[in-house]
Amino acid sequence: MKVCSNCFIDKELKGFISSSTENGDCEVCDSKNQQLLNVSELFDFFQELLDNFKTCPKGEPLSAKIQGNWSFFSTHSIANTILNYVLPNISTDITSSADNVEYTDDIIENINHWEVLKEELKWENRFVINIERLEDLGWDGFFNTQFKLNKDVELFRARLHHQSGLPVYKPEEMTCPPKELASGGRANPSGIPYLYLSDNQETVLYEIRASYLDELSVGTFQLKPANDSIRLVDFTEDTPLFQPNLSTINKTIKGKLLRQKISSDLSKPMRRYDSELDYIPTQFICEFIKVFTGALGIRFSSSLHPKGNNIVLFDQELMNCKMVKKVRIHSISLKEMEIK
Structure with a gap:
């Protein structure tokens, strides 16, 4: 054939x-x-490739499993x-391609350890974690899907005005709050500010939950001239399954499936009744990335605006806010789904 x-x-x-x-x-x-x-x-x-699958009556057809993930x-x-x-x-x-399959036990263990780690970080151990276990699972090699952010790329950040008629924020006011005032976010712990940006100007309006007739300042950021480019861990990359080095296929599968789970948690918007404890696992993984990969930030998809991506930089001094404009939200669209 x-x-x-x-x-x-x-x-x-x-x-x-x-x-x-x-x-x-x-x-x-x-x-x-x-x-x-x-x-x-x-x-x-x-x-x-197929050595990474096992037959499983409760699984899904092989062709659907491969197509669904890859x-x-x-x-x-x-x-x-x-x-x-x-x-x-x-x-x-x-x-047969119709046989029900599941990933092999080592892959399932690797994926499921993210859920185990989340529970441990929230409820058991927070500051002294078993890093050797993560290294044994290969996690220190699963965040090499990186892309270069070049100095000509424009990124965006918005700040909401809390009353009408306020002047546009100055460029220096569009950066992170001082560390003494920095609250915990999806990526950063309290007291350690990271710079949250988006690669699409419309995305930032969704990310700060702007409402109808809200006024806000939108800043445009670029890398400072001293940096031609920086490396970010990319949670949006569509990792190829075909590998010239066949021995890396198992690692490729584990890495992509793990990044998908982490990316889902990074993208998940916080609801008003969620606890800040839910931030802790993704804060940990960002620090893990910072220490073990040398990357200067991460990129992940926006769940609030699928056309855009969010970028978090571990050091705001890498960027310049080159201009700020004031805008008003003139329309908004919401959709509902029945919950049963």
Whole structure:
């Protein structure tokens, strides 16, 4: 069976197939005049990949599991076709793409440890934690999905005006509060201010919960000239599942699934009746990242405005607020969902 890059979404595998010297018509998706790869050349990859799954009656179909977490194939139909061709040719207890599966125990343990750690940090140990356990699980290597924030990129931060008619805030007033006044946030502990920014101007309006007719100042930030770029841990990156180094597939799966769980907690908006104790696990993981990766901040998706991302910098002195404008909210849209 010969496939083409149109059979897959995974960018690394698409690139690998595109380097093939064989051209023709794809036997799976029927694309014409494409660079082709014999699926047999991917047997070793699929062997390493499927070694990370086990049959489980209460699981979900293999093709759905892979597509749900990775969007690896172009369609579910193509996933079924290729997987059902591959499975008889490798060593696995899984016989069909429709077989219900779950991740292997070591992956499940790794993912679930985030929930264990959250409970420990909130209710048992807060300042002396078993870092060796996290290193044994490989967590110190799971935050290498980093991107460069370049000095020409504009980021945004907003401050609400608590009464109408106030003048626009000065640039120096758009930064973090002094450490003596810094309350705990989703990423920072009390007394250790981090700079919260967004890469989309509209996103900051959602993030500060602006309401109809509210007035606010919106600042535009860029890296100071001394910094051409800085590295941030990226919780938004779509990590490829296909890896040239087959031995890293297990680590890739663990890392992505863990980052997804942490990203969900970072993005989760705090409700007025939530406790600040819920901040503690994500505060811990940000400090863990700061110490173990050398990154200067993080990027994660905004749950309040899916078109934008939030960026947290561990040191506000990296940035300049180059301009501030005053705006008023002139419309707002809310949607409700029945709770049963």
